[in-house]
Amino acid sequence: MHDGPLDLITGYAESLMQLGALKGAIAAVGMAVATIMSGPAAVLVNLLLTLMTFDYLLGFTRAWQLRSINRTKMVRGAVKMLCTPLAVLVVAALDWAMRTVTVAWMPEGVTLTVPLRDLFLLYMCAHEGLSCLEHLGHLGVPIPPALRDRLRAYRDNICPPAPQQAAKGKR
Numbered sequence: 001m002h003d004g005p006l007d008l009i010t011g012y013a014e015s016l017m018q019l020g021a022l023k024g025a026i027a028a029v030g031m032a033v034a035t036i037m038s039g040p041a042a043v044l045v046n047l048l049l050t051l052m053t054f055d056y057l058l059g060f061t062r063a064w065q066l067r068s069i070n071r072t073k074m075v076r077g078a079v080k081m082l083c084t085p086l087a088v089l090v091v092a093a094l095d096w097a098m099r100t101v102t103v104a105w106m107p108e109g110v111t112l113t114v115p116l117r118d119l120f121l122l123y124m125c126a127h128e129g130l131s132c133l134e135h136l137g138h139l140g141v142p143i144p145p146a147l148r149d150r151l152r153a154y155r156d157n158i159c160p161p162a163p164q165q166a167a168k169g170k171r
Helices: 005-066 071-100 116-138 145-158 163-170
Strands: none
Touching: 005 071, 005 116, 071 116, 116 145
């Protein structure tokens, strides 16, 4: 139990610092590697890192405001911040392979160019941006529905939601 508001805030800050430093280090190293591998997509990688950081901070602020800070959710967030850069690396490797490997059935000189890395980065940026907007909305910041809907449309045009996710989102 906490004796007063100052003890409560101190406890929250200690929890944030324990996992926050780890999450920050993981994200920084992962995104640095992803930036190197991404080349011209460095702007998107940096945007994704920024949005992931804002999402974490806004989520923590929202949980703090609701007095519902949960260590399990914080650890889950740390794992997500570790896995996202790894996913960027995997997609960038696939993108590189698709651009450099010759497909037997393709005519000589014809290349198949699908910007997987860029599409994945755009999807992840839209996803993190939506999460930030949702946190801001719960914190009382007025978010124009048209802005939220437009960002959701960008995300869903890149990767339409699975049928069960679409039904869940309409409830």
